[in-house]
Amino acid sequence: MSSSTAQIILSAELLAWRHRLLNRGPGRLVLLGIALLAAAVFIGGGAFTIGAAAGHFLPTTRDTILTGGFTSLSVLMLVIGFPTVIATFFVGRELLQLVLAPVRPIDIFAARLLVAMSANLLISSILLMSTLGVGVGSGAPLAYFPLAVVLIFVQVLVVTALQAILMSVVLRWVPARLARDVAAAVAGLAGAGFYLAWNINLRQSFTARHPDLSSFSSLVGKVEWLPSAWPGHALSAVIAGNNTEAATWVAFSLVFGVLVLAVAEILYQRTLLTGLGVFGGPPPIWRRGVAKQAITVARAGAASPFRAIALKDWLSYRRDIRRLSRMLPALLFPVGYAFAFLRPSQSITSFWTEVFLVGFISMFMSTALATPSIPSERRGFQLLRMAPMTMAQVIRAKVMLTLPPVLVLTLGFSIVVATVSKSGIAQYLELAVLVVWLGIGFVSVGVSAGAIDPRFDASDDRRAVGLVGTLAGLGGTLGFGLLSVGSLALLVFGYAASQGIHQLGPIPATPAIGALMWVGALVLLVGAAGIVITLLWFANARLRSWEGAIATV
């Protein structure tokens, strides 16, 4: 490989990164710095602590923990880092320039590899911290630590190369216009399925007073032959002082890494131009050159902008294969959780479990559907700005349009939950009222978050909201959710207190205390509504003052 070619490409990439970072403005940079610092302390520190505790207190399961950690984080990287890999290797006008220049595909592959690894490297920092923690907790020899860093870097390299292979294979077998979405859907479904299985398994392991890792060990045992687990075996062998075994696993890992990289490079050479042809062009269109539509004469009557937006959103959404493919994994979560909680062994016995489940599902569906509803207008947002309608009308339309699917899904889920747990009619009604209240609130917060910091240029819903909007959405969701559930709790406990039923330990159950709790419930309810109204007000103000060019995506 010509080092100068790779150097030139890398320098340009780094320069572009620097500009993107500096163009965010000092306020956003400080916010980003704080967020990164907090993530480093809480996530990194947490991973290190858990690793250290596991390494120290669970010496017999070190191999299981390390191999399980490497495999699970590899799957996470495979899913979350996938868009970055696609974007780096197959999308982007600058790639067209590289193809036109006298540069070999192997040079392009090598130079872009580091950029493609960026998202995976970020995720791998969790694995790094927990692996270092295991080493410290189990008193590993000094060689363990540099070896862990090297093996994790190799793992990231392998996962990135695997993603490039997956994309190349999909490009060869799937109709080109669907390739990206099929790959994203497969990766998303695999990741969501794996996460659910993992989560449910962990839940089983930690339900007793003392952790029972037999189920966890059994799960990891089924996948410990995977190459993703080999670095874990190597590190546990180092801790055990078995240097020959460690060297063998390290050699296996390195040879496997080189093989995967070579295959990825060969496949990339063959599919680079196909990929560029697909992704460098216009976004995929579901129906291309289909049979002609019958021309129907619209019924006479007044025209409604609300109806226009509703119809446009419905038509666009069901034809946008990319958005649909990304909704599939999201929908798997509520279905998976519902399945997990409704199994006979996990039967629901408490009303409050139902409340939190319903709250979670409502929040999840609202975030998935409402948050991108305004940014997904993309360049069409300029049409709304030029139309004789106010931004408040646009926000109201988006809230009203997102509400029905969220309410239908959440109500359906809560009916199933309440039926399985044999709730009474009063609890049915309480849950239904809660679903409607939470749905309206969460959807309003979600739409507001998208309006506060929209990224109309983003081609992916997951990147459609900026940092400020994401923080506003998270804060609003948490605040509204906690106040609403708190209000319900005060209502229920207040009713019990007014009936003389003791439910809150030392707090006396009298009508006066019950009345006081109801006043508290009202205050919390007003607080929850206040959060939503404030966010809607901010969203309206931000959209009214929003201006800027929206690049073609």
Added chain:
Amino acid sequence: MTPPTSSSPFAVEAQGLVKSYGIVKAVDGVSFQVRRGEIMGFLGANGAGKTTTMRMLCGLLTPTSGRALIDGFDIHAQPLEAKARLGYLDEEPFVHPHLTGREFLNYIADLYRMPRGPERQQRMERLLGLFELADRNGELIGAYSHGMKQKIGLASLLIRQPSVLLLDEPTNGLDPRSARLVKDLLEELAELGTTVLLSTHILEVAQALCKRVAIIDRGHVVATGTMEELRAQAGSEQASLEELFLKLTAGPESRELIERLLAPTP
């Protein structure tokens, strides 16, 4: 046609428009008027401030100072009244890629509250036929070529018959036949009373269509008037619009620049 106009004699008025981005002034005190039923050209080099001015006039950008009036209505103080009378075509039209041409036109007509019914349907079919898009029935706009997107963008303006059209490079990407169609159409519309502010780099189009032109250079309007007025201003009796444009937006002559470029390096 959109509602009758206010008492203002001008359909479009830019009054001291300024747009600053930090210390950079993209547009610096631009003022001009467009009379009713007039086609006015808006010319300028790349980065002169044409698109920024057009976007302030249509309400997509808020001026740092100054006012933009459409049919006498301030686009920022009375946005709903002004927008109902205005149609703006961007150089990259704003369209929805996942709608068909017909669905998109219906969407726009509903946004502007055009009553639904046979009259609207007929107008839509006529426009689709005029721009040779009727055969693309069922095909999504995302699969259209650039020229076809430009045509559906124009159709989306014409379906609602605004009294003022702001067009930024409307013939950009059109084949010669379609470009001619657009030019003829604009002349017809002007005769029927529609006001057009046309931004273009194609000076032949401007010279053929526009009664008056405004020339913007580095954020300032350097000249406004008819061809005769511009010639008098530039002191060139027989000059073409191209010659006037180059003279009024004075920079080094292109011949001189080429000679400098091709001169052997010492």
